[in-house]
Amino acid sequence: MKIICIGLNYRKHAAEMNKPVPAEPMVFLKPDSAILKKNKPFFIPDFSADVQYEAEIVLRISKLGKGIPAKYAERYFDALTVGIDFTARDLQNKFSRAGHPWELSKTFDGAAPLGNFIPKEKFTDLTNINFTLDINGVRKQTGNTSDLIFAFNDIISYVSRYYTLKTGDLIFTGTPSGVGPVEKGDNLTARLEDEIVLDFFAR
Numbered sequence: 001m002k003i004i005c006i007g008l009n010y011r012k013h014a015a016e017m018n019k020p021v022p023a024e025p026m027v028f029l030k031p032d033s034a035i036l037k038k039n040k041p042f043f044i045p046d047f048s049a050d051v052q053y054e055a056e057i058v059l060r061i062s063k064l065g066k067g068i069p070a071k072y073a074e075r076y077f078d079a080l081t082v083g084i085d086f087t088a089r090d091l092q093n094k095f096s097r098a099g100h101p102w103e104l105s106k107t108f109d110g111a112a113p114l115g116n117f118i119p120k121e122k123f124t125d126l127t128n129i130n131f132t133l134d135i136n137g138v139r140k141q142t143g144n145t146s147d148l149i150f151a152f153n154d155i156i157s158y159v160s161r162y163y164t165l166k167t168g169d170l171i172f173t174g175t176p177s178g179v180g181p182v183e184k185g186d187n188l189t190a191r192l193e194d195e196i197v198l199d200f201f202a203r
Helices: 011-016 070-076 089-097 152-159
Strands: 003-007 026-030 051-053 055-061 077-084 130-135 138-144 170-172 187-192 195-201
Touching: 055 130, 055 138, 055 152, 070 077, 070 152, 077 130, 077 170, 077 187, 077 195, 152 170
Parallel strands: 003 170
Antiparallel strands: 003 026, 055 077, 055 170, 130 138, 130 187, 187 195
């Protein structure tokens, strides 16, 4: 099972990170050991002093596919949720300045909390889905899929040029603006439309 992530897929997030808007999807992978399910607590690693949250809509791949045309891509996922792409920002910045790969800043154990999935059929318009992240009851991130630089179908088509997609693979589709640090004791609550799909604590 692969966890495929798309970076800088909202313009306002690219702006807050002082990065140019990408011309094509920026792709990186997380290992399955990064997944946290069932609202288990996230333990902030001791190797970073600046772990930040990034809430994202996650697609669940439901059939085998390779070289998928964008017009057929919607057939290849069956459910959506919200996940968190936790990032050790200090490590990411250090590696980036040195010109080194920064996977370690995003692929550590527990770096991908995953919410409960909602069947795709429950959404009337996949290009207009709202999602939010609250921390301790305060709204931190608000996103809508209409603001994606690369839409779901484009992401699936692009990624499937390089990787064979398999049932159970996950695609994190990018985070909106508003990312920031997570602290011990924080309660993170994510909603997909009006439904709470993720509710856990940082330890």
